[in-house]
Amino acid sequence: MDLQLTHKIAVITAASKGLGKAVALELSKEGAICVICSRDSNLLQHTANEIMSQTGNKVMPLPCDVTNADEINKLKDEVLTRYNTVDILFTNAGGPPAGSIKDFSAEDYQKAIELNLISAINLIHAFLPAMQKQQYGRIIASTSITVKQPLDNLVLSNVSRIGVVAFIKSIANQYGTYNITANSVAPGYILTDRLKHLIQLKAQQENTTYEEALSSFAAEIPLQRIGTPEEFAALVAFLASPKAGYINGQTILIDGGMYKGLF
Numbered sequence: 001m002d003l004q005l006t007h008k009i010a011v012i013t014a015a016s017k018g019l020g021k022a023v024a025l026e027l028s029k030e031g032a033i034c035v036i037c038s039r040d041s042n043l044l045q046h047t048a049n050e051i052m053s054q055t056g057n058k059v060m061p062l063p064c065d066v067t068n069a070d071e072i073n074k075l076k077d078e079v080l081t082r083y084n085t086v087d088i089l090f091t092n093a094g095g096p097p098a099g100s101i102k103d104f105s106a107e108d109y110q111k112a113i114e115l116n117l118i119s120a121i122n123l124i125h126a127f128l129p130a131m132q133k134q135q136y137g138r139i140i141a142s143t144s145i146t147v148k149q150p151l152d153n154l155v156l157s158n159v160s161r162i163g164v165v166a167f168i169k170s171i172a173n174q175y176g177t178y179n180i181t182a183n184s185v186a187p188g189y190i191l192t193d194r195l196k197h198l199i200q201l202k203a204q205q206e207n208t209t210y211e212e213a214l215s216s217f218a219a220e221i222p223l224q225r226i227g228t229p230e231e232f233a234a235l236v237a238f239l240a241s242p243k244a245g246y247i248n249g250q251t252i253l254i255d256g257g258m259y260k261g262l263f
């Protein structure tokens with residue numbers, strides 16, 4: 001299927017590695033011009049070069065800490081100065097520390113909310129007017145399976161991400177009239193450095209090996225395996241395309257069937 005993404009301008013945050021990088025690579029393969037951001041400028045430049053060498057399409061690295069509203073505004077100014085518009089916004093950030101209720105103070109929750117909720121709100125506020133002006137836009141917010149099924153060792157994620165779903169639904173309701181769609185994607189276990197870190201933590205807590213902890217993560221999933229960043233990116237690329245024009249306000253799980261509820 002031709003996703004009709006050639007020359008679309010895409011902003012992908014938290015994209016020097018992991019899920020964000022996979023999304024940038026997939027959009028770039030489909031012909032989009034990608035602006036990628038994260039904090040470590042060296043790794044970001046390296047990732048941009050790597051993607052450009054694989055796809056032959058322009059990838060612009062712009063360092064930005066998404067917890068800093070001023071840096072988001074600078075990112076927006078730079079993108080609009082260079083490209084005049086934005087067609088696709090993929091909001092993403094680092095993950096909050098793992099742990100359960102006994103491990104965290106109110107301040108920890110505040111930091112997690114800044115990282116995972118306020119960053120998405122600021123990014124969407126920044127880029128929405130350009131989408132409104134051109135009467136076209138695709139907003140995809142990355143969240144987590146925790147928005148459907150809270151996980152005991154990820155209580156900061158459980159609390160901080162659900163507001164993103166509510167914000168995305170509000171955007172979907174109020175901006176559909178501008179031909180802008182807004183959806184959330186909710187990954188289960190996808191093999192990135194973040195997940196490797198969580199597997200390592202479980203191995204330490206249960207005094208077992210990395211391989212055994214990995215198997216016990218996979219055992220929770222009907223498909224009996226962890227997902228790949230490429231599988232995640234394929235979903236996002238479709239939602240980012242004109243082909244997904246009638247999908248709006250949804251939260252789409254990509255979890256191998258790990259979520260056990262009906263709706």
Ligand SMILES: NC(=O)c1ccc[n+]([C@@H]2O[C@H](COP(=O)([O-])OP(=O)(O)OC[C@H]3O[C@@H](n4cnc5c(N)ncnc54)[C@H](OP(=O)(O)O)[C@@H]3O)[C@@H](O)[C@H]2O)c1
Binds near residue numbers: 064
């Ligand atoms: N992998 C999974 O299975 C999974 C499942 C559910 C949810 N998630 C969530 O999805 C998000 C991405 O996870 P991942 O697995 O791709 O993690 P990852 O492999 O550790 O990559 C994290 C990326 O985020 C960037 N980043 C971190 N903090 C940032 C900030 N404040 N501003 C800008 N960029 C920032 C990092 O670069 P710098 O450090 O250089 O900034 C890096 O590029 C996380 O929130 C994670 O909790 C992941």
